[in-house]
Amino acid sequence: MKLGATLYIQNTVEAVKLYQEAFGLTLGYQVRFPDGTFLHAELQKDGSEVFAVSECRNDAFVATMRASSLQESRPTMSYSLTFANAEEVENAYTLLAEGGTVLFPLGSLPWSACCAEVVDRYGVYWYITV
Numbered sequence: 001m002k003l004g005a006t007l008y009i010q011n012t013v014e015a016v017k018l019y020q021e022a023f024g025l026t027l028g029y030q031v032r033f034p035d036g037t038f039l040h041a042e043l044q045k046d047g048s049e050v051f052a053v054s055e056c057r058n059d060a061f062v063a064t065m066r067a068s069s070l071q072e073s074r075p076t077m078s079y080s081l082t083f084a085n086a087e088e089v090e091n092a093y094t095l096l097a098e099g100g101t102v103l104f105p106l107g108s109l110p111w112s113a114c115c116a117e118v119v120d121r122y123g124v125y126w127y128i129t130v
Contacts, residue, residue, distance in 0.1 A: 004049075005079065008056040009122040012038040016053055018120070019043055022095040023081060024088070025050060051079070062123065078125040085130060086114040092128050096120045 009015055013036060019025055020043065028042035028049060037055040044050060056062050083089050093106045099121035106116045115129035 005051040006040075007051060007053050007079075007122070007124055008061070009053065009124065010056055010062055011122065012041060012053050012055045015122050016041050016043065018095060019053070022092040023050070050081075078127060080127040080129065082129050089114045089116065089128050089130055092126075093118065096126055096128070 007015070016027060016038065020027065023043070023045070025043040025045055028044040028047075030041045031039045033039050033055060038053055039055065041053045042049045042051075043053065081092070083092070090106060093116045096118040097116075097120075101119045102116070103119060103125075104115070104117035106114065109115055112129045115127065117125070117127050119125050
């Protein structure tokens with residue numbers, strides 16, 4: 001069994017580039033809308049899908065998701081990625097925080113020497129850790 005995760009966001013072309021750089025992913029299977037945005041874009045690590053991205057054309061949906069991600073309580077859905085070393089976490093943190101909202105700055109917790117919580121500029125909540 002595999003849990004599939006798709007991020008329904010706006011500005012998918014820009015977002016795919018950000019996630020490739022932040023997480024060291026490659027673009028796999030993809031289908032584009034006529035305007036060039038992604039209907040479906042699989043982002044992969046070592047040939048296996050990590051998550052997919054899809055252009056959301058519903059402004060009200062995006063606004064609701066962004067608002068829920070920025071409240072004091074956690075959103076109903078969050079994404080967590082575990083990296084091999086602190087340098088990878090620091091790189092992802094720097095890229096995700098640009099234009100986003102930092103909920104827990106880069107630091108440590110009892111279970112992780114290096115972690116952070118960020119809502120990126122697309123309204124996606126990330127917990128990144130070693």
